[in-house]
Amino acid sequence: MAVRVKIPTPLRGLTGEVDTVQIECATLEEMVGQLEGAYPGMRERLCDESGALRRFVNVYINGEDVRFLDGLASALKAGDEVSIVPAVAGG
Amino acid sequence: MTVSVYIPSPFRRLTQNHEYVDVDGVNVAEVLDAVNARYPGFGNLVYDREHVIPPHINIYVNNHEIHELAGTETALHDGDQVAVIPAVAGGADEPTPSTALTSDEAMRYSRHMIMGQVGSIGQRKMRNAKVLIVGAGGLGSPVAIYLALAGVGTVGIVEFDTVDLSNLQRQLLHQTPDVGKSKLQSAIETLNAYNPHVTVVPHNAPLTSDNAMDIIPNYDIIVNGADNFATRYLVNDAAYLSGKTLVDGSILLFDGQATVFKPGHGCYRCLYPAPPPPGLVPSCAEAGVLGAITGIIGSIQATEVFKQILDIGEPLLNRLLLVDALTMEFRTMKLRRDPGCPLCGEYPTVTELIDYDQFCGSPPLVPIDAD
Numbered sequence: 169m170a171v172r173v174k175i176p177t178p179l180r181g182l183t184g185e186v187d188t189v190q191i192e193c194a195t196l197e198e199m200v201g202q203l204e205g206a207y208p209g210m211r212e213r214l215c216d217e218s219g220a221l222r223r224f225v226n227v228y229i230n231g232e233d234v235r236f237l238d239g240l241a242s243a244l245k246a247g248d249e250v251s252i253v254p255a256v257a258g259g
Numbered sequence: 260m261t262v263s264v265y266i267p268s269p270f271r272r273l274t275q276n277h278e279y280v281d282v283d284g285v286n287v288a289e290v291l292d293a294v295n296a297r298y299p300g301f302g303n304l305v306y307d308r309e310h311v312i313p314p315h316i317n318i319y320v321n322n323h324e325i326h327e328l329a330g331t332e333t334a335l336h337d338g339d340q341v342a343v344i345p346a347v348a349g350g351a352d353e354p355t356p357s358t359a360l361t362s363d364e365a366m367r368y369s370r371h372m373i374m375g376q377v378g379s380i381g382q383r384k385m386r387n388a389k390v391l392i393v394g395a396g397g398l399g400s401p402v403a404i405y406l407a408l409a410g411v412g413t414v415g416i417v418e419f420d421t422v423d424l425s426n427l428q429r430q431l432l433h434q435t436p437d438v439g440k441s442k443l444q445s446a447i448e449t450l451n452a453y454n455p456h457v458t459v460v461p462h463n464a465p466l467t468s469d470n471a472m473d474i475i476p477n478y479d480i481i482v483n484g485a486d487n488f489a490t491r492y493l494v495n496d497a498a499y500l501s502g503k504t505l506v507d508g509s510i511l512l513f514d515g516q517a518t519v520f521k522p523g524h525g526c527y528r529c530l531y532p533a534p535p536p537p538g539l540v541p542s543c544a545e546a547g548v549l550g551a552i553t554g555i556i557g558s559i560q561a562t563e564v565f566k567q568i569l570d571i572g573e574p575l576l577n578r579l580l581l582v583d584a585l586t587m588e589f590r591t592m593k594l595r596r597d598p599g600c601p602l603c604g605e606y607p608t609v610t611e612l613i614d615y616d617q618f619c620g621s622p623p624l625v626p627i628d629a630d
């Protein structure tokens with residue numbers, strides 16, 4: 169069993185409109201690497217030039233903000249659900 | 260005919276602090292004269308020099324404004340209630356008399372009032388509530404309409420744009436004949452048609468660091484329907500610095516987000532510490548937005564406002580609700596107050612409003628119809 173990654177609609181242009189991606193990985197860092205491998209351009213959307221998670225894109229593991237866990241070093245295990253949530257300003 | 264006249268608090272110094280004055284008269288003009296005879300000077304407050312009631316004074320007979328009736332010639336009957344209500348900028352005074360609900364109101368709101376969570380006390384809380392909506396666009400429309408339908412007494416709206424044809428795919432406040440009209444004017448007409456008991460307070464300017472603290476503190480609850488990051492951070496900071504509850508919502512494409520911020524429970528800066536650089540996250544004008552998602556998120560925001568007014572249920576605090584219309588999944592994420600937050604953290608560095616255009620790196624506000 170893999171980690172399920174929920175892709176928000178603003179990023180689905182990169183995944184060919186796929187909304188949920190299954191990835192085998194042990195950390196968030198690995199997850200980002202595998203996403204980038206499968207869908208080039210994803211890393212740039214999630215991380216800044218220094219490699220840190222962007223401050224207007226939140227990543228949640230089972231509903232918990234990874235900024236309150238270990239950031240990109242946060243551990244993942246089979247069955248976890250990762251949500252990518254970018255800030256949007258539409259009203 | 261003996262009728263009871265409600266005297267607004269700013270005029271009570273003339274009436275020895277009497278909130279109600281009972282006088283005789285067959286119509287409104289006679290009754291106002293009778294009050295003036297008993298408390299000289301009262302007439303100067305309700306009439307201008309031409310002996311005409313000025314636009315900032317509203318007079319109600321049994322909760323109907325006399326312009327809808329026969330003006331000062333409106334006939335009165337024993338037991339009628341006349342209320343004198345001066346409009347005060349920002350809605351700082353009572354918008355409607357704090358009297359019992361009329362039979363018209365009781366019928367109009369009966370599907371709410373029959374529920375134990377609302378009742379007549381809850382309905383009067385609705386009437387006394389003052390809610391500010393930032394933006395009369397996609398989100399602001401359903402929020403304003405549901406608030407008006409429910410009888411929220413004072414609905415303030417901040418908006419400076421005009422209605423564009425491309426707004427009509429989602430912005431329920433505006434209709435085809437409104438294209439080219441100011442959004443505020445269109446909103447006032449729509450909301451008055453839905454419910455004439457509601458006072459709509461227009462704020463006809465972009466919200467800025469200069470005017471936000473003159474507007475936001477006058478309201479009980481703030482609803483965010485802004486269409487850009489600079490205004491979203493500004494509304495967040497001004498609501499927090501005023502100690503107000505902020506009901507937040509945002510949309511793009513088929514996605515929506517909603518949450519409630521209350522001082523002590525985190526803020527928009529805790530959720531998103533910094534805005535995206537300009538151009539990195541597209542606006543609705545650039546990327547598109549499903550019209551109906553504005554109805555979903557706006558209805559959730561209106562629901563959270565009602566829960567705050569009525570003090571019922573569990574508010575959407577410390578939770579970020581995500582709606583994906585394509586999968587039709589609703590999920591909630593934990594939203595924590597960040598102790599390092601520059602606004603609401605332990606050692607705040609943002610203690611007054613800042614320059615949000617500079618913070619967001621965006622050009623100065625210009626009218627756009629991206630909302």
Ligand SMILES: [Zn+2]
Nearest residue numbers: 526529600603
């Ligand atoms: Zn905060």
